[in-house]
Amino acid sequence: MRKVVQSHAxxxxxxxxxxxxxxxxxxxTDRFFSLGNAFDLLNTSSVNIIFAVGLLVVLIAxxxxxxxxVAASVVQYVAAILLGWxxxxxxxxxxLIAGTLGILLGAVNAFLIHRFRIISIVATIATFNIYFGLLMFFTRGVSIYNLPDWLTSRVVLFEHEMADGSWIEITLPVLVMLICVVATWVFITRTTTGRQLYAFGDNPEGARRFGINIGAMQFIAFGWLGMMAGIGGLVQAHYAQEVxxxxxxxxxxxxxxxVVLGGARLGGGKGSVLGCVLGVLLISITQNGLNLAGVSPYAFKMIVGAIILVAITLSNTSIEKLLPFMRQEEGRQ
Structure with a gap:
């Protein structure tokens, strides 16, 4: 039992x-603890969870x-135009279109990082500005409202009428999110490539000496995030019914x-899908509760900043060291 707690601390x-x-x-607030609010949280968190499991793979590597x-925004716009054609x-x-476009944009990041030996955060800051600048330049900030019917039609997977006459429902974004979560879990825990990503993130030089292809690891990691970003972008367009x-x-x-709050280490080699999902839900629950309580959204930005600081601190400190009962258990052995 103690080992289980330690491994999933x-x-x-x-x-x-x-x-x-x-x-x-x-x-x-009396509106927070309700089934309707819980379902709304799940529906609205779906896109962030899709993004998060993609980012998890990059952080592991x-x-x-x-x-x-921003790449997801680019995919939204380009996919909407292609689907119109x-x-x-x-x-x-x-x-397929959204996932492929996302992979291509992710591959651009991987190419810059691997070919020119640019630190990943620097490379993605550059592509962040390039992608967003090109998007705003070519679109002039104009939104697309004329989307295909299948994309704007709500797909309800489950619905139930409450006693007060209101309806609660689970929509298509939740199903897409679940598929992405399961696919990522299988990929990083049940495949050789997933285990290699952990090894590469934990010790890049050791992984290279062991024969792991460094370039392939980077293209796979950023390509996976790009695919999730593309899918998440399309799901967001479906949810908002506009681009x-x-x-x-x-x-x-x-x-x-x-994702970092969920246990992914910024140095690489650590992270789990469950922790990633719980991290997204924690932030979503906090934001939802503050909104229901009438707290200013600017206050939430401050809270997110504090969460980032805590997450970074925890990523550099073993969680077991922060739990006294675990230290006591180790001392008894």
Whole structure:
């Protein structure tokens, strides 16, 4: 039991924090602790979770990417234009187009990092500005409202009428999110490539000497994030029923904070899908509760900043060292 707790210490800690915050928010506002609000949280968090599991792979490989949200915006716009030329298409063609475009944009980051030996955060700061600048230049900030019917039609997977006459529902973004989460979990935990990404992130030089292809690891990691960003962008367009060039601008910091808070180490070689999802949910729950309590959204930005600081601190400090009962258990052995 102790080994299980130690190996999943971050996840247990996040669950405890989520429980405490949820209890406090349920007392502070009567609308928070309701099934309808829980379903709304799940629907609205889907895109961030899709982004987060993609970013997790990059962080495991020892990199960092802050351009994925803008890349998703680029994919949204280009995919909408291509689908218009195709006279609509469908979900399969839409996801294939979005995923492929995202992989290409991710490959640009990987190429710059591997070919020119640029630090990943510097390379992605550059592509962040390039992508966003090109997007705003060519679109002039004009949104696209004329989207295919299949993209704007709400797909309800589950719905239930409450006693007060309101309806609660689970929509398509949740299903896409679950598929992305499971695919990422299988990829990083059940494949040789996933294990190599952990090894590469933990010790790049050792991985190279062991025969792991460094360039391939970088292209795979950033390509996976690019694919998730493209899919997330298309799902966001479905949820919003429009394509707004700057709609996802600024989302990258929230997602980065959530993933690192979920246990991913900025130095690479560590992170789990469950911790990543819990990190996103913690931030979403906090934001949702503050909104219901009437707290200014600017205050939430300060809280996200504090969460980033805490996340970075935890990423450099073993969580076990912060839990006294674990130290006591180790001392008894």
């Amino acid at each position: 971050t996840e247990f800690a996040l669950l405890a924090v989520i429980a405490v915050i949820s209890l406090f928010l349920s007392i502070a 020892g990199g960092i990417d802050i351009s994925f949200a 195709m006279s609509g298409g469908g979900w399969i063609s839409g996801l 707004v060039p700057n709609a996802l601008y600024g989302r990258e910091l929230d997602v980065l904070a959530a």
